[in-house]
Amino acid sequence: xxxKLSLMFVALSAxxxxxxxxxxxxxNPKGPNAETLSNTIILSIITMAFILLVVYVLLAFMxxxxxxxxxxxDYEPPHEEGSHLLEITWTVIPIIIVAFLAVVTVRTxxxxxxxxxxxxxxxxxxxYASSSNWKWHFSYPEEGVETVNYVxxxxxxxxxxxxxxxxxxxxxxxPQLAGQKYAMSxxxxxxxxxxxxxxxxxxxxxxxxxxxxxEMEFEAQSMTQEDFDKWVADVKAKEAxxxxxxxxxxxxxxxxGRQSFSSTHLDxxxxxxxxxxxxxxxxxxxxxxxxxxxxxxxxxx
Numbered sequence: 001x002x003x004k005l006s007l008m009f010v011a012l013s014a015x016x017x018x019x020x021x022x023x024x025x026x027x028n029p030k031g032p033n034a035e036t037l038s039n040t041i042i043l044s045i046i047t048m049a050f051i052l053l054v055v056y057v058l059l060a061f062m063x064x065x066x067x068x069x070x071x072x073x074d075y076e077p078p079h080e081e082g083s084h085l086l087e088i089t090w091t092v093i094p095i096i097i098v099a100f101l102a103v104v105t106v107r108t109x110x111x112x113x114x115x116x117x118x119x120x121x122x123x124x125x126x127x128y129a130s131s132s133n134w135k136w137h138f139s140y141p142e143e144g145v146e147t148v149n150y151v152x153x154x155x156x157x158x159x160x161x162x163x164x165x166x167x168x169x170x171x172x173x174x175p176q177l178a179g180q181k182y183a184m185s186x187x188x189x190x191x192x193x194x195x196x197x198x199x200x201x202x203x204x205x206x207x208x209x210x211x212x213x214x215e216m217e218f219e220a221q222s223m224t225q226e227d228f229d230k231w232v233a234d235v236k237a238k239e240a241x242x243x244x245x246x247x248x249x250x251x252x253x254x255x256x257g258r259q260s261f262s263s264t265h266l267d268x269x270x271x272x273x274x275x276x277x278x279x280x281x282x283x284x285x286x287x288x289x290x291x292x293x294x295x296x297x298x299x300x301x
Contacts, residue, residue: 030201030222031177031194032116040108044101051097112179115158116194124158124192127151128264128271131183131205132166132251134212139264145235146242148250148259150219151203154228155195163189164272166251171207174220180206188272195222212254236262244268 027042029035111117115124128139129151138151153159163172163183173180178193195201205216223231242261247269250256 025175025202029176030199031196032118033112033178033193034174034176036108036111037179040104043104047097047101113192115160115192119158119194122156122158124160125153126160126162127153128162128164128266129172129183130164130166130271131170131172131216133254134205134210134216135250135253135256136172136203136205136216136218137250137265139266140232141264141266143232143236144263145232145239146261146264147235148256149217150221150258152221152223152228152231153195154225155198155222157225158192158194161191161193162271163191168209169207170205170209170216172203173206174201174203176201177220182207186272198222198224215255235260238262 026034027038029038126141128137128141130137130139135149136151138147140146161172163181164187165183165185167185169185170183171180172183172191174193177195178191181189181191183189199222201220201222203218203220205213209216239260239262241263242265244265246261247265250259
């Protein structure tokens with residue numbers, strides 16, 4: 001009796017703890033690409049749950065039908081030939097399931113890797129998102145502003161994040177707006193998303209990369225285009241420009257709060273080239289520098 005009460009207490013305690021957990025935001029999408037991913041995950045869960053149901057029903061049937069009987073100890077059941085139909089059936093069914101999930105996954109991946117559906121006629125806002133020592137830098141080359149640990153985007157407009165890192169590999173993820181993708185030091189990756197409504201969404205690094213991993217979060221706030229333009233104007237009017245010295249300090253710092261600047265680090269520390277090579281503005285003045293020398297020079301960045 002005491003053992004049963006202890007088990008009930010543990011179960012109730014677990015339920016109480018889980019009741020206070022943050023809901024799974026991936027199932028509360030606020031953008032077309034996130035909705036595509038959410039639907040795919042739900043479909044996969046339903047498919048696997050159906051498989052489990054069939055397996056458990058068959059298990060209960062077999063345990064009931066072939067349970068131990070009161071036959072004599074020397075009883076030998078009659079020999080039965082195997083069923084070729086059953087063997088073909090339980091071989092083909094898994095193949096069909098895997099093929100179905102593979103097709104769904106490929107179609108979903110193709111969809112979310114492109115500009116969100118319904119936004120083909122709109123010019124995307126390009127934002128360079130780079131990581132360093134458990135923080136995020138967001139550079140807006142068109143607007144000429146930069147933020148640290150927060151990013152603002154307009155609603156109803158496609159957003160194109162260009163991802164890279166100034167340190168270990170990280171993974172950029174805003175669960176309610178898009179899937180996740182790696183940010184690396186020697187190449188540029190791209191992730192597309194769009195927000196369908198005004199709101200605040202939590203973003204994070206989903207790739208464990210050291211002791212500051214848990215604190216590597218940022219806020220992604222979607223707002224109307226008018227509010228976004230006003231915010232950009234306020235940053236350009238009130239915030240100081242980002243100098244190379246200040247940027248180097250930011251790269252070395254482990255944890256900082258939200259910051260805004262009226263210029264970007266792309267002016268003096270460009271992002272990796274699309275094909276995976278680093279290129280600084282200084283290199284463009286050195287026409288006689290070989291590709292090997294350039295790679296060696298930037299290997300420490």
